[in-house]
Amino acid sequence: MILVGRDLSPFTRRVLVSMALLDVSCERREFSTTDDFQDILGFNPAGRVPALRTDDGETLVDSSAILDYLDEQAGDDRALLPKRGEDRRRSLQSISQALSATEKAVSSFYERRMKAEDKRDPKWVERCENQSRGALQEVERSAPAEGWFLGDKISQADITAAVAYDFIGFVCPGVTDDTKYPKLAAWRDRMAAEPAFQASNLDKYRS
Numbered sequence: 788m789i790l791v792g793r794d795l796s797p798f799t800r801r802v803l804v805s806m807a808l809l810d811v812s813c814e815r816r817e818f819s820t821t822d823d824f825q826d827i828l829g830f831n832p833a834g835r836v837p838a839l840r841t842d843d844g845e846t847l848v849d850s851s852a853i854l855d856y857l858d859e860q861a862g863d864d865r866a867l868l869p870k871r872g873e874d875r876r877r878s879l880q881s882i883s884q885a886l887s888a889t890e891k892a893v894s895s896f897y898e899r900r901m902k903a904e905d906k907r908d909p910k911w912v913e914r915c916e917n918q919s920r921g922a923l924q925e926v927e928r929s930a931p932a933e934g935w936f937l938g939d940k941i942s943q944a945d946i947t948a949a950v951a952y953d954f955i956g957f958v959c960p961g962v963t964d965d966t967k968y969p970k971l972a973a974w975r976d977r978m979a980a981e982p983a984f985q986a987s988n989l990d991k992y993r994s
């Protein structure tokens with residue numbers, strides 16, 4: 788299998804951490820959405836990452852669709868998202884808010900990074916970052932006081948919350964605040980101690 792996208796992409800990274808936990812290996816194409824856009828188009832005509840080319844030659848796009856495929860391959864006992872019931876609903880709500888927080892941080896990041904300084908809209912940046920904060924509050928409400936979201940086993944809610952908080956702290960440091968999100972910060976730290984989480988990281992993007 789070939790996974791397209793860099794560790795910096797939080798959507799790619801939730802797939803990478805999941806693959807490490809499920810013990811699935813893949814080739815990497817670490818294409819940047821800014822510098823390697825043409826290469827990404829060769830895998831995904833929408834020009835977005837992550838994309839996963841399976842061993843059958845099928846290309847899957849969108850992290851949630853890729854994770855659904857990986858869970859199906861892993862089987863119900865090992866799947867990272869419960870198949871049904873309250874655990875699935877609770878997980879999906881926490882994951883959705885973590886993804887919202889991430890998407891709004893990406894929008895703020897692109898506004899600041901892709902546009903010339905005199906074209907940037909500070910009101911849009913403020914709106915996106917406040918939306919990210921609002922979503923993080925919901926993730927904080929969903930965070931386990933200790934351990935993992937579903938009890939004794941790491942699941943997709945743990946992965947996505949930790950990846951989101953790590954990424955947002957990197958691109959929008961004014962949004963994350965461990966005193967405002969203490970349970971979420973501790974949750975991220977528990978995940979950060981896991982080898983599957985450390986297998987991808989943001990270190991190479993820090994200057």
Ligand SMILES: N[C@@H](CCC(=O)N[C@@H](CS)C(=O)NCC(=O)O)C(=O)O
Pocket residue numbers: 795796797798799820834835836837848849850851893
């Ligand atoms: N819903 C998508 C979001 C993917 C996404 O926004 N990826 C970003 C990189 S972090 C991207 O490809 N940006 C380039 C663009 O949208 O033009 C997913 O979960 O995979």
